[in-house]
Amino acid sequence: MITQGVQVTGRCSACGGTTTCDVGQFFDRGMLRWGTEGRCTDCLKGWCEQDSGPVTPENIRQALLQAHGTARLRLSGEVPELVPVLQALRNARELTLGEARTQAAELAETGLTGTLVEMEILATHLRRRAITVIIEAAS
Ligand SMILES: [Zn+2]
Structure with a gap:
């Protein structure tokens, strides 16, 4: 846990x-x-x-x-396909497709931020789809 x-x-x-x-x-x-x-x-x-x-x-x-402090979730490794990223985001959070697209773009550029637990959950969903991510301190 x-x-x-x-x-x-x-x-x-x-x-x-x-x-x-x-x-x-x-x-x-x-x-x-x-x-x-x-x-x-x-x-x-x-x-x-x-x-x-x-x-x-x-x-x-x-x-x-x-x-x-704020945790930042970023892509590491190769740039993934968009569709599995969208699926992972929508599974982890209740997002519309439009919101998921916005967050996928943020993830690819600056990374997504939130609490550590929130970012760990997103990371779990992304890693399940073989998307490699890291979590770091945002500040
Ligand atoms: Zn009292």
């Missing part, structure tokens, strides 16, 4: 105290999952939320990108 997490602090909606919250993304059994688990240090409020799907809530993504 590939996972990345971070702890963020926030403000309790119930008492105004300080909350600590563990957020993370996971790549588990072929699925992108995300979760958030938090509690208030001043009252008994706590929550736990977990879900899966191609789109992770933006606040979780931003927390991970801030803490760990």
Whole structure:
């Protein structure tokens, strides 16, 4: 399993105290999952939320990108055929054909960026179609 997490602090909606919250993304059994688990240090409020799907809530993504930086997925080796790239992208993410074409062009030029877990998932789908890619730090 590939996972990345971070702890963020926030403000309790119930008492105004300080909350600590563990957020993370996971790549588990072929699925992108995300979760958030938090509690208030001043009252008994706590929550736990977990879900899966191609789109992770933006606040979780931003927390991970801030803490760990952006990952960049790039082609390595020979330039692949377009069709398997499109298939891999559309399998990994819910994309229209137009979106997949845009992302395939980005992948070939500057590379695609996102959280480490998101890029690892894309890499898995691409490698399954014999497209060689590498993941590096974007900054
Ligand atoms: Zn509270």
